[in-house]
Amino acid sequence: MEKRxxxxxxWQNERSYAQAVEVKQIQSTLYVSGQTAISADGISSDAxxxxxxxxxIANLEEVITQAGYDCSGIVRLNVYTTATHKLWPHFNILQxxxxxxxxxxATTLLEVVSLFExxxxxxxxxxxx
Numbered sequence: 001m002e003k004r005x006x007x008x009x010x011w012q013n014e015r016s017y018a019q020a021v022e023v024k025q026i027q028s029t030l031y032v033s034g035q036t037a038i039s040a041d042g043i044s045s046d047a048x049x050x051x052x053x054x055x056x057i058a059n060l061e062e063v064i065t066q067a068g069y070d071c072s073g074i075v076r077l078n079v080y081t082t083a084t085h086k087l088w089p090h091f092n093i094l095q096x097x098x099x100x101x102x103x104x105x106a107t108t109l110l111e112v113v114s115l116f117e118x119x120x121x122x123x124x125x126x127x128x129x
């Protein structure tokens with residue numbers, strides 16, 4: 001796989017994403033459904049934003065790993081939240097996870113009216129190898 005990052009500016013680097021990612025010579029692609037703070041038993045979390053973000057990241061990583069992919073292969077990461085102002089104080093948790101895995105991805109962050117049941121944040125990814 002060849003990956004090329006396109007960043008005409010520098011400011012996005014502090015926000016842990018790329019303006020565009022070009023990928024060539026892909027072996028395979030994994031499209032991951034939105035991962036949230038739902039337990040292995042299917043129970044939606046009613047915890048705070050920080051806890052839900054941490055659990056959503058763990059669930060995303062679990063799906064990617066179980067599929068035989070590496071988190072470093074994430075090329076697109078969409079973040080959905082019911083309250084951007086509650087997510088921002090904990091955004092460093094996501095940024096540290098991105099840095100830990102050497103991920104360079106295109107990202108969209110959207111505030112939505114609601115998510116499933118009591119959920120506050122959802123992470124959707126496209127992963128290549």
